[in-house]
Amino acid sequence: MELTDQVEYDEHKLKEIAGIVKGSVTAQSQLISLAWWMKERYGSTMNQALKTVLPVKQKIKEASKRQIRCLLEPEKLTETVKEAERKHHKARLRLLTALQASPVLPYNEAVNGLSLTGAALKPLEEAGVIEIRVVEKYRNPLLEMQRLSKNNDGKKAAWGPTPALNQVQSRIVGSILADYDGDIRKTYLLHGVTGSGKTEVYMELISHVLSSGRQVIVLIPEISLTWQTVMRFYNRFGDRVSIMNSRMSAGERYDQYERARTGDIDIMIGPRSALFAPFPIWA
Numbered sequence: 001m002e003l004t005d006q007v008e009y010d011e012h013k014l015k016e017i018a019g020i021v022k023g024s025v026t027a028q029s030q031l032i033s034l035a036w037w038m039k040e041r042y043g044s045t046m047n048q049a050l051k052t053v054l055p056v057k058q059k060i061k062e063a064s065k066r067q068i069r070c071l072l073e074p075e076k077l078t079e080t081v082k083e084a085e086r087k088h089h090k091a092r093l094r095l096l097t098a099l100q101a102s103p104v105l106p107y108n109e110a111v112n113g114l115s116l117t118g119a120a121l122k123p124l125e126e127a128g129v130i131e132i133r134v135v136e137k138y139r140n141p142l143l144e145m146q147r148l149s150k151n152n153d154g155k156k157a158a159w160g161p162t163p164a165l166n167q168v169q170s171r172i173v174g175s176i177l178a179d180y181d182g183d184i185r186k187t188y189l190l191h192g193v194t195g196s197g198k199t200e201v202y203m204e205l206i207s208h209v210l211s212s213g214r215q216v217i218v219l220i221p222e223i224s225l226t227w228q229t230v231m232r233f234y235n236r237f238g239d240r241v242s243i244m245n246s247r248m249s250a251g252e253r254y255d256q257y258e259r260a261r262t263g264d265i266d267i268m269i270g271p272r273s274a275l276f277a278p279f280p281i282w283a
Helices: 029-042 046-053 074-086 090-101 107-113 118-126 143-148 167-181 198-211 227-240 250-262 272-276
Strands: 065-070 104-106 130-136 216-219 241-243 267-270
Touching (some): 065 107, 074 090, 090 104, 104 107, 118 130, 167 198, 198 227, 227 267
Parallel strands (some): 241 267
Antiparallel strands (some): 065 104
16 A cells, blocks of 8 residues: 555564455556545545445456347358258257348347257357357446437437537636636536526536546436436437446446446446546546
């Protein structure tokens, strides 16, 4: 936690480092520094502070979503179907017939719905008839939102132009950004009743920050973490948005932690736990 040449307790209590625990979460250096500041500021122990800044305590197995994809042209697939009929390969025939209707099938649904086994899939995969691929690495809590925001043809819906700010909103945004671009960091209190357009001001400020290559954390009360709230940010910024909260599974929280660390997202929305998203330090 620190470098020192002065031992603060009995040297005989010092132990050699045996190794790194497998499956552990790597603590970012800036998070360790933050934990130290929290310890000094609020009088906690370093252990308590570290537990606060690390939203997950261990690595969780990645969620992998698989698909079965046909690699044959329609004519060749028809020939392969006839060959399976001729040789009475019933399980193989069920899959090939299903691929004629849809060239890409969800793996679990296909295996369970068509009563398939690895013995039926492996020869087709080795022959280059199909491929089984992982299509999703991270658990995405906004997946259902993304699905709902797409047209029936699978293309992302057009959200339309960014709403124009009114005179008051523009003045507020201009004032805050003038300070921000001048490297002046202050706290601002925005007054307004529900529906008065405060969120539009926030999103305009966020857009400016993102354009400079930085990231944004949006803190909101847990009780307000509704899909309608998050949808407004998703409509504006797309899949560069994610959420972090205590209602999510350990796997979902770990994946959002990793997405922030690797730069897969730019905006993290949530209550206290979102504050410690490990976004890279902007130099």
